[in-house]
Amino acid sequence: YLDGVADSACGLRGPSFDRYSDLWTLSEFWQSNAAWRACFESWRTSAGTPESTLGRIPASHRAAARAVLERRSDSVLRHLLLGTVSGPFLTDFDWAVKLVLGSDRVSSLGVPLTALELCLRDHTGPRRLGLELGSAELLALVGALEAAHKAMLQLQA
Template sequence: MVKLLEKLPAQECPKLLHRLIDGVCGRDLPRFQDYGSFWSLTEWMEMIDTLTYVFKTAVGKQLSSEEVIQSLTGLSSSYQDVVLKCLKGRKEEIRQALVEKTNTVSSAQLQDFDWQLKLALSSDKISSLQTPLLNLDLDIKENGTLKPVSIEMNREELHSLINTLEAANKVVLQLK
């Protein structure tokens, strides 16, 4: 459906693409009323959805210029160049918007934490236990409210938590 972009004169294409990128970044999308003489409503929606997908995918997956051009097959090379130029010029802005959108998936934020290491000497079932336990107290702020969460973990659960946090950190570092 990217081919529909060619209904718009080449000189007006950058303006539309930049307005579309504005929409991806959380600002106003281009309006159908401004471009209704070029496309039907169905064509407009298909084209906007396709181009939005191309921009988000190109930045989110860090596609090379060649890969972006492959996703624009069917579009003449002059229009491909315009799309690529707009994408290159605003790549960082799109990436920032995608990261912010990802961060808002959960409104919960860790405000503070405290931990204690304890040695459980016995339990109601075993007289001699001698197992180290970690008590982790988290203060989580969600929707402006502070909510305390307490977790008790044994050695294996702690190792699992540390491995998960390290994996999450690697993903965050790759986004930078």
């Protein structure tokens, strides 16, 4: 059960009520899930020790909770950081250059456009974003991406 709660704290599917319906009512099940999840998250987000967190847990559950806390604490922290520190982030992209030769008003334009498809991921999951950019917009985007990359390198140093 506690590994399932740790899964839910990591953004995965948590424990199923069907497995525990003979032990708890639905409201008790949700309250238990929320309490254990808060316990895991509070231990990873506070400067406290596992003992301070485990001190609030009944003695009969401490050994199992300690094992799950120690085994899953890094993945819980990683998920918490991902959800709170960053918004959507780029996972992949694809691009193509198009040449607009004409339109209804002008017979020959010869304007290059960049078709850019971005694959983003955030706390809700992956999503795709399609853009068509002119040369000035593309230069502004490249400048912003270079500035973001530079800031990321400075944070890592």
